[in-house]
């Protein structure tokens with residue numbers, strides 16, 4: 296049975312999720328830099344101030360550590376704050392509050408404390424924003440026990456995961472790709488559409504190779520899969536949707552079927568998401584593999600400004616197609 | 629507006645004790661409990677029964693107790709690595725604290741936090757903290773939460789002279805002030821951060837509290853070894869905060885009589901002088917308060933002794949309780965990663 300659907304953008308999904316949860320639960324509030332009057336630098340939260348007022352939709356000073364700390368304190372004391380960090384690059388400034396405080400409160404207090412903090416922030420290169428406004432730092436918080444991490448690739452996933460995050464009693468982070476705010480897609484038109492964390496989604500079925508892709512790279516993988524189809528290679532695209540918890544079952548089942556896997560993620564390739572996923576696949580699906588697990592991440596360079604330089608640093612469908620071909624023939628990769 | 633630029637130096641008149649007797653007894657007993665508790669911590673640590681780091685609060689008791697005696701049970705508090713005193717002052721139970729310090733299952737945090745992370749959410753104690761300045765944002769957020777929920781709760785943020793130089797202070801103080809949040813920023817200036825003199829690393833004319841002027845909030849410099857002065861200041865500032873008039877910065881000038889942590893050598897042989905320490909020992913908050921209670925006819929020597937006996941026994945019982953409590957089962961290691 297398929298659900299009734301509407302087409303909305305990735306950005307509208309953010310707004311709908313926040314608005315619906317704020318209507319549902321009076322303890323939910325939203326704060327960040329320029330999020331209220333201006334509706335955010337990406338304009339995705341326009342209208343929230345009008346509906347909910349300035350007590351619950353707050354423009355903050357430019358103080359990432361301060362507002363994250365305030366979010367932690369409010370979350371420990373009965374509120375459900377949503378804190379926006381405008382660019383994911385700036386989350387580095389709030390790291391102590393997330394990593395050393397929020398993530399550990401429940402554990403360190405022996406279960407006394409819970410911290411229902413939702414953090415929204417952005418990732419993604421591709422708009423010539425240079426090295427401090429383009430990074431995909433999702434590996435950083437995925438590394439931390441006690442934090443849940445979602446990395447939605449579609450409007451529907453964003454809406455469903457963000458609503459789940461807001462209801463979760465733990466610190467959660469939603470990484471939104473800033474290049475996708477205008478992306479349109481179907482969203483189930485039902486009341487209370489949520490998606491559980493830890494459930495991967497097969498974005499395209501296939502039988503010859505598994506492409507495990509995150510966020511914008513899901514779309515790259517889907518395009519690559521079309522291309523590969525023309526060459527007679529049937530690619531399955533698996534989107535983990537959340538990095539922590541991670542649904543390895545779905546990935547392993549896919550590899551069992553296809554015997555080959557390539558992992559693609561927009562973060563720097565070294566010590567990142569692709570490394571973790573590839574090692575888990577090599578470990579947990581070893582018996583099914585007919586070829587080494589390959590991975591594609593961003594080049595290990597600060598993201599360059601120039602349109603002449605930036606595109607090559609990000610994994611793209613051409614590189615992905617070549618990588619997959621290499622698993623079947625001796626194509627130099 | 630002009631209020632924010634004024635530094636109020638508070639030091640109460642030694643001759644009088646203008647607080648009701650039950651409150652004085654409570655203040656005295658809490659201060660003495662902290663002292664005896666910390667002495668017990670020193671002992672168990674030295675005996676090897678406690679691991680990790682023990683940052684003793686000995687000498688600073690009037691600060692924690694003076695402030696917390698102005699709070700309600702449901703008010704919030706964030707603490708520091710030197711947090712035992714704050715916890716006891718807010719009502720923390722010494723047996724569960726001691727068990728936590730030994731990593732035992734009956735500890736406040738089931739042995740998962742230890743000395744630097746003890747919390748009692750039911751008492752609004754959001755935790756000691758291993759990060760210098762780590763509680764500032766949290767206290768600000770707790771105050772925001774209280775304000776949004778309309779409960780009238782205030783939050784007290786204890787921190788040291790070292791923490792005033794953390795960026796978190798600027799961000800939290802500004803946020804608290806611009807949103808008029810009920811936070812008392814309480815700087816316990818014990819004049820050293822680890823082994824470095826505050827005056828060598830802190831750009832103020834004389835008082836750390838001068839920094840408050842930059843945040844349009846009132847500041848008080850208080851004799852932090854005088855429980856009465858601290859208490860009276862706190863009462864006034866708590867009332868102001870509850871009335872929605874916003875945060876303040878209270879600087880309690882005090883001194884830790886021991887080293888930065890147990891086992892790190894003799895401070896008087898390295899970074900501070902015996903004369904300086906002696907000056908502060910003469911201002912020991914506990915005998916000072918006892919003398920005033922006696923002068924006011926509230927207690928006599930014999931009663932002081934019996935109070936001490938009772939407290940000492942309670943602390944001994946806490947140590948026994950902690951010793952008897954088992955370590956958590958190994959399987960608990962994966963509990964509580966998530967709520």
Ligand SMILES: Cc1ncc(C[n+]2csc(CCOP(=O)(O)OP(=O)(O)O)c2C)c(N)n1
Pocket residue numbers: 709710758759760761787788789790791792818820821822888
């Ligand atoms: C962010 C951070 N930096 C450094 C330390 C190491 N450290 C622990 S306590 C301390 C001194 C703190 O001094 P102060 O704030 O004056 O508190 P006091 O120890 O005097 O109570 C330092 C540097 C730490 N725990 N956290």
Ligand SMILES: [Mg+2]
Pocket residue numbers: 788789790816817818819820821822
């Ligand atoms: Mg100090």
